[in-house]
Amino acid sequence: MSMPFDEIGDGVYRRRYEVLDQNIGIVIGAGGVLVIDTRSVPTHGEEIVADLAGLTSLPVRWVINTHWHWDHVLGNSVFGEAQIWGHQRCHAVMQADPAAIKTAARSWLTDELNAELEQTTVVPPTTIFEDNVAMDLGDRVVRLLYRGKGHTDADITVRVGDVVFAGDLLEDGAPPVFGDGYPLEWPDTITAHLANPPRLTVPGHGDVMDGDAVATQIEELRDVARRCAAATTAEGLDLVGAPYPDEVMRTAMDRSLSERGL
Numbered sequence: 001m002s003m004p005f006d007e008i009g010d011g012v013y014r015r016r017y018e019v020l021d022q023n024i025g026i027v028i029g030a031g032g033v034l035v036i037d038t039r040s041v042p043t044h045g046e047e048i049v050a051d052l053a054g055l056t057s058l059p060v061r062w063v064i065n066t067h068w069h070w071d072h073v074l075g076n077s078v079f080g081e082a083q084i085w086g087h088q089r090c091h092a093v094m095q096a097d098p099a100a101i102k103t104a105a106r107s108w109l110t111d112e113l114n115a116e117l118e119q120t121t122v123v124p125p126t127t128i129f130e131d132n133v134a135m136d137l138g139d140r141v142v143r144l145l146y147r148g149k150g151h152t153d154a155d156i157t158v159r160v161g162d163v164v165f166a167g168d169l170l171e172d173g174a175p176p177v178f179g180d181g182y183p184l185e186w187p188d189t190i191t192a193h194l195a196n197p198p199r200l201t202v203p204g205h206g207d208v209m210d211g212d213a214v215a216t217q218i219e220e221l222r223d224v225a226r227r228c229a230a231a232t233t234a235e236g237l238d239l240v241g242a243p244y245p246d247e248v249m250r251t252a253m254d255r256s257l258s259e260r261g262l
Protein backbone atom coordinates (compact mmCIF):
# COMPACT_ATOMS: atom_id res chain seq x y z
CA MET A 1 0.00 0.00 0.00
CA SER A 2 1.29 3.41 -0.87
CA MET A 3 0.13 6.72 -2.15
CA PRO A 4 0.91 7.65 -5.75
CA PHE A 5 4.04 9.58 -6.67
CA ASP A 6 3.91 13.15 -5.55
CA GLU A 7 5.65 15.56 -7.96
CA ILE A 8 7.45 18.01 -5.69
CA GLY A 9 9.79 19.58 -8.24
CA ASP A 10 10.58 19.39 -11.94
CA GLY A 11 11.11 15.65 -12.44
CA VAL A 12 11.45 15.23 -8.69
CA TYR A 13 9.07 12.95 -6.84
CA ARG A 14 8.55 11.34 -3.52
CA ARG A 15 6.46 8.29 -2.83
CA ARG A 16 5.18 7.80 0.67
CA TYR A 17 4.97 4.15 1.67
CA GLU A 18 2.66 3.03 4.46
CA VAL A 19 5.27 0.73 6.02
CA LEU A 20 7.07 3.00 8.53
CA ASP A 21 5.36 5.98 6.81
CA GLN A 22 8.53 6.19 4.75
CA ASN A 23 9.46 8.56 1.91
CA ILE A 24 11.34 7.32 -1.12
CA GLY A 25 12.75 9.99 -3.43
CA ILE A 26 12.83 9.76 -7.21
CA VAL A 27 14.70 12.04 -9.63
CA ILE A 28 14.36 11.58 -13.37
CA GLY A 29 17.49 12.42 -15.35
CA ALA A 30 18.15 12.35 -19.09
CA GLY A 31 19.32 8.78 -19.22
CA GLY A 32 17.91 7.21 -16.12
CA VAL A 33 16.27 7.36 -12.76
CA LEU A 34 17.75 8.10 -9.34
CA VAL A 35 16.17 6.39 -6.31
CA ILE A 36 16.78 7.78 -2.81
CA ASP A 37 16.71 4.98 -0.19
CA THR A 38 15.60 1.41 -0.90
CA ARG A 39 13.38 0.40 2.08
CA SER A 40 13.60 -2.61 4.40
CA VAL A 41 13.78 -5.81 2.34
CA PRO A 42 14.33 -6.70 -1.34
CA THR A 43 10.58 -7.12 -1.97
CA HIS A 44 10.17 -3.49 -0.87
CA GLY A 45 12.84 -2.51 -3.39
CA GLU A 46 11.02 -4.51 -6.05
CA GLU A 47 7.84 -2.66 -5.14
CA ILE A 48 9.63 0.64 -5.85
CA VAL A 49 10.71 -0.69 -9.27
CA ALA A 50 7.17 -1.88 -10.05
CA ASP A 51 5.68 1.45 -8.98
CA LEU A 52 8.19 3.31 -11.17
CA ALA A 53 6.78 1.57 -14.24
CA GLY A 54 3.74 3.82 -13.89
CA LEU A 55 5.95 6.91 -13.98
CA THR A 56 8.77 6.30 -16.49
CA SER A 57 10.25 3.62 -18.70
CA LEU A 58 13.83 4.75 -17.95
CA PRO A 59 16.03 2.35 -15.98
CA VAL A 60 17.24 3.00 -12.43
CA ARG A 61 20.85 4.07 -12.92
CA TRP A 62 21.58 5.54 -9.50
CA VAL A 63 20.65 4.80 -5.91
CA ILE A 64 21.48 6.89 -2.84
CA ASN A 65 21.50 5.65 0.75
CA THR A 66 20.91 8.59 3.11
CA HIS A 67 22.41 6.54 5.99
CA TRP A 68 23.05 2.91 6.97
CA HIS A 69 19.84 2.13 8.87
CA TRP A 70 18.14 -1.07 7.67
CA ASP A 71 14.94 0.62 6.48
CA HIS A 72 16.98 2.76 4.06
CA VAL A 73 19.39 0.17 2.65
CA LEU A 74 18.11 -3.41 2.69
CA GLY A 75 16.38 -3.08 -0.68
CA ASN A 76 19.79 -2.29 -2.26
CA SER A 77 20.32 -5.81 -3.64
CA VAL A 78 17.45 -5.24 -6.10
CA PHE A 79 19.42 -2.45 -7.78
CA GLY A 80 22.49 -4.44 -8.79
CA GLU A 81 22.79 -2.66 -12.15
CA ALA A 82 22.81 0.79 -10.58
CA GLN A 83 25.56 2.79 -8.90
CA ILE A 84 24.82 2.98 -5.18
CA TRP A 85 26.03 6.23 -3.61
CA GLY A 86 26.55 6.93 0.08
CA HIS A 87 28.87 8.43 2.65
CA GLN A 88 32.13 6.54 3.21
CA ARG A 89 31.08 5.69 6.77
CA CYS A 90 27.76 4.33 5.49
CA HIS A 91 29.84 1.94 3.41
CA ALA A 92 32.21 1.18 6.29
CA VAL A 93 29.45 0.38 8.79
CA MET A 94 27.57 -1.88 6.37
CA GLN A 95 30.78 -3.60 5.27
CA ALA A 96 32.10 -4.15 8.81
CA ASP A 97 29.05 -5.81 10.29
CA PRO A 98 26.27 -6.66 7.82
CA ALA A 99 24.64 -8.98 10.37
CA ALA A 100 24.15 -6.05 12.75
CA ILE A 101 22.20 -4.11 10.10
CA LYS A 102 19.81 -7.06 9.77
CA THR A 103 19.60 -7.68 13.53
CA ALA A 104 18.37 -4.13 14.07
CA ALA A 105 15.48 -4.77 11.65
CA ARG A 106 14.24 -7.98 13.23
CA SER A 107 11.91 -6.70 15.94
CA TRP A 108 10.23 -4.27 13.51
CA LEU A 109 9.38 -6.69 10.72
CA THR A 110 6.55 -9.21 10.34
CA ASP A 111 7.35 -12.96 10.43
CA GLU A 112 7.07 -13.09 6.65
CA LEU A 113 9.49 -10.21 6.15
CA ASN A 114 11.84 -11.66 8.77
CA ALA A 115 11.99 -14.87 6.71
CA GLU A 116 12.96 -12.74 3.73
CA LEU A 117 15.46 -10.80 5.85
CA GLU A 118 17.36 -14.04 6.58
CA GLN A 119 17.98 -14.45 2.84
CA THR A 120 18.79 -10.79 2.23
CA THR A 121 22.27 -9.76 1.12
CA VAL A 122 23.52 -6.51 2.63
CA VAL A 123 24.90 -4.45 -0.27
CA PRO A 124 26.90 -1.37 0.85
CA PRO A 125 27.19 1.74 -1.35
CA THR A 126 29.58 1.27 -4.26
CA THR A 127 30.32 4.96 -4.84
CA ILE A 128 31.39 6.81 -1.71
CA PHE A 129 32.47 10.31 -0.73
CA GLU A 130 33.66 12.26 2.31
CA ASP A 131 32.30 15.86 2.38
CA ASN A 132 30.26 16.58 -0.70
CA VAL A 133 29.88 15.40 -4.25
CA ALA A 134 27.88 16.34 -7.33
CA MET A 135 26.17 13.60 -9.29
CA ASP A 136 25.62 14.23 -12.98
CA LEU A 137 22.35 12.72 -14.19
CA GLY A 138 23.03 13.87 -17.77
CA ASP A 139 20.85 16.96 -17.83
CA ARG A 140 20.86 17.85 -14.16
CA VAL A 141 23.07 17.83 -11.11
CA VAL A 142 22.23 16.34 -7.73
CA ARG A 143 24.35 17.39 -4.75
CA LEU A 144 25.17 15.11 -1.84
CA LEU A 145 26.36 16.65 1.39
CA TYR A 146 27.85 15.43 4.67
CA ARG A 147 28.07 17.97 7.51
CA GLY A 148 28.81 15.91 10.61
CA LYS A 149 27.03 13.60 13.01
CA GLY A 150 23.32 13.70 13.75
CA HIS A 151 20.78 10.88 13.51
CA THR A 152 23.80 8.60 12.86
CA ASP A 153 27.48 9.14 12.04
CA ALA A 154 26.82 8.97 8.29
CA ASP A 155 23.75 11.05 7.41
CA ILE A 156 23.79 12.82 4.09
CA THR A 157 21.29 15.13 2.45
CA VAL A 158 20.41 15.17 -1.23
CA ARG A 159 19.71 18.50 -2.92
CA VAL A 160 17.90 18.67 -6.26
CA GLY A 161 17.18 22.26 -7.25
CA ASP A 162 15.17 23.77 -4.40
CA VAL A 163 14.21 20.43 -2.84
CA VAL A 164 16.25 18.67 -0.15
CA PHE A 165 15.86 15.02 0.87
CA ALA A 166 17.02 15.03 4.49
CA GLY A 167 16.96 11.33 5.39
CA ASP A 168 16.25 10.85 9.09
CA LEU A 169 18.00 14.08 10.11
CA LEU A 170 14.41 15.32 10.09
CA GLU A 171 11.25 13.42 10.84
CA ASP A 172 7.60 14.35 10.48
CA GLY A 173 4.77 12.81 12.47
CA ALA A 174 7.00 11.16 15.09
CA PRO A 175 9.93 12.26 17.25
CA PRO A 176 13.43 12.02 15.74
CA VAL A 177 15.14 8.70 16.53
CA PHE A 178 18.15 9.05 18.83
CA GLY A 179 19.17 5.37 19.26
CA ASP A 180 22.31 5.70 17.10
CA GLY A 181 22.34 9.49 17.29
CA TYR A 182 24.59 12.33 18.42
CA PRO A 183 22.13 14.69 20.12
CA LEU A 184 24.74 17.31 21.03
CA GLU A 185 25.98 17.73 17.44
CA TRP A 186 22.70 17.07 15.61
CA PRO A 187 21.24 20.64 15.68
CA ASP A 188 24.38 22.21 14.18
CA THR A 189 24.65 19.43 11.60
CA ILE A 190 21.13 19.87 10.24
CA THR A 191 21.47 23.66 10.37
CA ALA A 192 24.62 23.43 8.22
CA HIS A 193 22.84 21.18 5.71
CA LEU A 194 20.06 23.72 5.27
CA ALA A 195 22.21 26.88 5.33
CA ASN A 196 20.81 27.58 1.87
CA PRO A 197 17.12 27.09 2.74
CA PRO A 198 15.23 24.82 0.34
CA ARG A 199 11.65 25.46 -0.76
CA LEU A 200 10.67 22.00 0.42
CA THR A 201 12.34 19.40 2.62
CA VAL A 202 11.48 15.70 2.49
CA PRO A 203 12.13 13.94 5.81
CA GLY A 204 12.89 10.20 5.90
CA HIS A 205 9.41 9.56 7.29
CA GLY A 206 6.15 11.51 7.24
CA ASP A 207 4.91 14.54 5.34
CA VAL A 208 7.07 17.03 3.44
CA MET A 209 8.17 20.04 5.52
CA ASP A 210 8.17 23.76 4.75
CA GLY A 211 10.63 26.22 6.28
CA ASP A 212 8.50 26.75 9.39
CA ALA A 213 8.18 23.02 10.10
CA VAL A 214 11.93 22.59 9.68
CA ALA A 215 12.68 25.57 11.96
CA THR A 216 10.38 24.15 14.64
CA GLN A 217 12.10 20.78 14.54
CA ILE A 218 15.58 22.29 14.68
CA GLU A 219 14.52 24.33 17.73
CA GLU A 220 13.26 21.11 19.38
CA LEU A 221 16.59 19.42 18.62
CA ARG A 222 18.39 22.40 20.17
CA ASP A 223 16.18 22.11 23.25
CA VAL A 224 17.11 18.40 23.54
CA ALA A 225 20.81 19.23 23.13
CA ARG A 226 20.66 21.96 25.80
CA ARG A 227 18.89 19.67 28.30
CA CYS A 228 21.36 16.84 27.65
CA ALA A 229 24.38 19.14 27.90
CA ALA A 230 23.10 20.56 31.20
CA ALA A 231 23.13 17.11 32.85
CA THR A 232 26.06 14.81 33.58
CA THR A 233 24.03 11.79 34.67
CA ALA A 234 20.88 10.15 33.29
CA GLU A 235 19.05 11.11 36.52
CA GLY A 236 20.01 14.75 36.06
CA LEU A 237 18.04 15.19 32.85
CA ASP A 238 15.27 17.79 33.09
CA LEU A 239 12.15 16.29 31.50
CA VAL A 240 9.72 19.08 32.44
CA GLY A 241 8.36 20.71 29.30
CA ALA A 242 10.66 18.67 27.07
CA PRO A 243 9.73 18.57 23.35
CA TYR A 244 9.57 14.76 23.14
CA PRO A 245 8.25 11.89 25.32
CA ASP A 246 10.36 10.82 28.33
CA GLU A 247 11.57 7.59 26.70
CA VAL A 248 12.86 9.49 23.67
CA MET A 249 14.56 12.07 25.91
CA ARG A 250 16.22 9.32 27.99
CA THR A 251 17.62 7.69 24.86
CA ALA A 252 19.00 11.05 23.75
CA MET A 253 20.53 11.54 27.21
CA ASP A 254 22.23 8.12 27.14
CA ARG A 255 23.69 8.91 23.75
CA SER A 256 24.87 12.34 24.89
CA LEU A 257 26.69 10.70 27.81
CA SER A 258 28.63 8.42 25.47
CA GLU A 259 29.22 11.38 23.15
CA ARG A 260 31.01 13.05 26.07
CA GLY A 261 32.65 9.86 27.34
CA LEU A 262 30.66 10.05 30.62
Ligand SMILES: [Zn+2]
Nearest residue numbers: 067069151168
Ligand atom coordinates in the same frame (compact mmCIF):
# COMPACT_ATOMS: atom_id res chain seq x y z
ZN1 LIG B 1 17.29 6.06 10.35
